Amino acid sequence: MSRVYNFCSGPAALPEEVLLKAQKEMLDWHGVGMSVMEMSHRSDEFVSVLHSAKARLARLLNINDDYEILFVQGGASSLFAQIPANLMAGYRSSSYLDTGAWSVKAIKEATKYGEVQVVASSKSDNYTHVPSFSDWNIDESSAYLHITPNETIGGVEFADLPETNLPIVADLSSTILSREIDVSRYGMIYAGAQKNVGPAGVVICIVRKDLLARSQESLPTTWNFANLAANDSMINTPPTFAIYLADLVFEWLEQRGGVAAMETVNIEKSKLLYQAIDNSQFYSNPIHINSRSRMNVPFVLADASLEKTFLAESEVAGLKTLAGHRSVGGMRASIYNAMPLEGVQALVDFMLSFEKRYG
Template structure:
């Protein structure tokens, strides 16, 4: 019997098995066209129909209001670190950034190239564990061009339990690692953007959901590839888009709809996270250094009591079919990324392995 393999990589992450099988079956002949979808013109009628369906499926899943545009762009999440200030501000403006980890810090560093940026809040420690600031601790400038934050940080494993209220200031969210994991009130945001390689599809694609009143104000020096107005005008096809990634994203959207949408996905994601955190909390051999109120449901970092055992843990877990559990170099230890495509059985297999490892080496 072939050993089951579960991929806990933080990104590019695993895709649903059924989506991969469908893509495999359609690789050489898509919809009877006699060619692969990756070989087709993005302006052909079949491809444009597929692209339109993908957008509509995403709109359905997220209940995106009609006054928001959905863009499928190049550059992943990092591309939008520059795209946001170039489309939403002028050089004399200021913007607020809520820092929660490495990705929000990366967005801040890029934003500072284009305008004055102010830190609106930072994590702190509660009983030695990382905690995110509450709404009451945020210092938001009512005249800011926008307020930026990252709802879920993959490296530190922290997640906001609330959507910050910035008043009339447009809220911009980097949802690369949490989009489509649970229902969301899109109307609370000015812009939502996400690199695809965690919960949407393969790397290279980014999805941007932007309120219409924030479109058409790009700076003159904005590269055309980052101009939201041009992207809207040309239906995300100002130049050749990442066609195969867009196709795979569309398959993922249909998979989500067939599995009950985001309400059902949220239930599964909560069950997966609870299973793993419950085991860690019940063990003296493993620990998680994030406050209970802001633990990520997508990325679970954990440390062993003796870090000299890290290499042995990684060696044996990989041999057991549990892939990519090494923590980010900044925080060390282990990290299990359990995005939408990870089944509950994968998390249970990890917990079983961790229990067995503790018995042998604890």
């Protein structure tokens, strides 16, 4: 068997050690004679998996008792509607920062539940930077402020938070556990699992408990954050195997020194790739340097006619899924936690070789 380096933006690569452990436990989890996929979600065995996942995540992110950890189905895109449905009750508007494609989708869904105030946008600059905080116009009477700290498609990222009294709601789908954050500065964090956590099918939600009171009984039962919290994410059958694999990924992260250690590696990986791009006249990255993503690195060739050749030859070289999003084209390397430094080095070596042959 030959494993490739998978640069897909999601579903993304998982740590090989996690896959091997899941393979070993596939038919018989901890001596119970069945797979996690087969056991009742109400069983003591699966409840222990769920609580292990919550405890590990709480340790990794230093989540205190002011927050509930939920495992929600439907993907982060469903949360675009579920969040305003829960959090806008009693408020006229919500506030959103527009930094790219995923921000736009979130804004579109929120408008179905009330007025949306766009506090700032980089659309006029083709989403190549994050607007300066001084340009944000935050309505402090809003229900919350929604941000997308990493735009997976465009490769734009920011880590700082503005000063505001509003609960900050953040879509951390492509950055969760890749860098240290202060959870206490957020009202809610949500993240689709299929980038840095596990397989598609589950969304991690970290919700400040005081915000749960906004959830109205009129909401669909499985959409209601307060109901989900009261039922330990098990109003109905949760995505059990996805939660199990997430727990294995959390264990893998703990064994490697946690989020701080992973951030150090991620800085090294992204620096290596951006240096290769910046030191070349053959490749370029369109994003302002201070807004570049560590997780998703888009780049284009000076001669766009060579892109298909680049993608074809990189596939042969074992470097998979480097095509940029269909809306922007070019190339994109997603270098999440599971991508080893060796994989980024292999990509850089290929890029240099390709430039010598075609540049």
